[in-house]
Amino acid sequence: MTGPDDRGEGVASRLALAPPKGMRDLLPPASTARARLREKLVHAFRLFGYERVTTPPFEHAEVLERGIETVDPRELMRFVEPDTGEVALLRPDLTPQIARIIATRLANRPPPWRLCYEGTVIRRRHGRARQQRQIFQAGVECVGLEGPRADAEVVRVAATACARVGLPEHHFELAQVRLGQAALAAVPEAARPLAQEAMSRKDGFALEGVLRNAGVPARARRAPLKLIELFGDRQTIGRARRAFRDAASQEALDELEAVVDRLEGAGLGERLGIDLGEVRGQAYYTGVSVTLLAPGPGAAIGTGGRYDRLLGRFGAPAPATGFAFDVDNLEWALRHAGVETTGRTNPRFVLVAADADLEAEALARALRAKGYATSRVFGPGTDAGIAYAKAWDYDIVIARERRGWQATRVGGDAASAHLEGGDAELLGRLLEWADAAHATKELACPQ
Known part of the structure; x- marks a missing residue:
């Protein structure tokens, strides 16, 4: 007969064998459904000529740290590689690895380089939880093709992937990072994260407080406060032109409008929105950025944008843009929409x-x-x-x-x-x- 102490030991034993906090197993049939979903995404990518690459789960820290401005340094998981004694990183993002591959392995091939991938990235949650987190990604990188044609192409790829997996309700929010960079230029570096957070919430009162406390002059506060009001349909671009009349802003808006024109021509006009107060990834992105939203997860199911500076850090300067799905959030959105995700057509x-x-x-x-x-x-x-x-x-x-x-x-x-x-x-x-x-x-x- 098993007593209370025996049961307690059994529970403790099971907990000792569990994955680390923030990590998880995928059991059948969820694992099979996940594999089918990722394969559907990659199939959609390949329809546009994006060839699949596979990258290692960790690399030398010096390599990855060249291109991970989108990741909070507190989320990185470092360790000492036992054979060499060098510091390595579990990959927190796949895009720097794609940049390394192009610069070192594919430089002799003519551009543009169209590559796709799927895999797991590892980040540590900062704050109280201090937990690890595994994120399943699938995405595309278009390198060597500049301007709106490439920016529009990766959005079209993402839209095709959504159609392939059967996601009925979704929309893309486009932003122009250069406007946000200019609007926050007068904000001290230490105060920018708080300002960006307030802007992402469209919280004008909080933003005003952050800017005032940071000593930003009243005149310089106008641009970020105006920017968070500029969201909606494509008419938002016209409102922005009237609010920001300098040549640099007009050029940035020309670029954004050209992307919108191309996407409307591809039949995606009803799925587009503009959010010029989106200032995510200012240190990384260099132009048009995109966020893919759908009911259910309460967070983006995909993000992307132009990052023209990254390849230069690997010794191979080239224009670049890309898009990546958060596969967990995509799967959540599909379930919320009542979409069958097992992909099974035959009985078992x-x-x-x-x-x-x-x-x-x-x-x-x-x-x-x-x-x-x-x-x-x-x-x-x-x-x-x-x-x-x-x-x-x-x-x-x-x-x-x-x-x-x-x-x-x-x-x-x-x-x-x-x-x-x-x-x-x-x-x-x-x-x-x-x-x-x-x-x-x-x-x-x-x-």
Whole structure:
């Protein structure tokens, strides 16, 4: 008999074997659904000519630190590489790795370089939690192509990816980082994070307080306070032109408007918004930036923008722009929209029969040859198969009977049918019944 102390030891043992805080496992069927989702994204990227690359999970700190202005230094996870004694970083972002690849491995190929990727990045949460965090990303980088045509292209790639995965409601918010950089030029470096945070919340009262406390003159406070009011449809650009009449601002707005024109020409006008108060990543981005939003996660499901300075830090100056999905948030948005994320089109079978049943093995091989996942269970009767099917997310249980086979749909109204016949006839009847039964079964999205 197990006593309270034994149970306590069991709980402690399980906790000791758990992943570090902020890290997690993906179990079936969620892991399979995640892999399918990422493959759909990469397929959409490749439709535009973006070729897939794979990068290592950690690199020398000196390499990655050349291009990670978008990541808070407190989120970086460093360690000493035991073989060399050099400081290494778990990758907090994949874009610097893409820049390194282009500068060192692909420099002899003609531009533009269109590369795509998917993988996990690791960041540490700062603040009270001090936890690690794994982020699943999938994205594209367009390097060597300058101006609005490239900026519009990566947004079109992202829009195509959204369509491919079936996300019904989403929109892109475009910003022009150069306006924000100019508006905050008079703000002391130490006060800029607070000012940017207030701007992201569109909190004019807080922004006024930050600027006043930082000693920013009244005249210099007008630009950031005006900027947070400039959001909406493309008419926002016209309002901005009237508010910021200097040549540099007009040129920056020309660039943004050219991107909007191209996207409207591609049929994306209804999915576009303008938010000139978005000042995210000012130290990194150099032009038009984009944020992809959808109901559900309460955070962006993707971000991107122009970063023309990065490649120069690797000795290969080139214009560049890119976009990356946060796959966790994308999956959340899909579930919120009621989109089936498993990607399964065929039912999955559990076949219950004795190990030595040659006819059962032949039937399993025939199902697999047709593309149907089929798992053998060697327990007695349909009940064992149903229990296994429910635990492992199978749809149809086929159990050997004295005469023929009993096929049972798991879940829903648990429909069943008795099937007999020779090999080909039996397979045909089974698939006809199973496909019809599967078509009426509503599969649950993985949590």
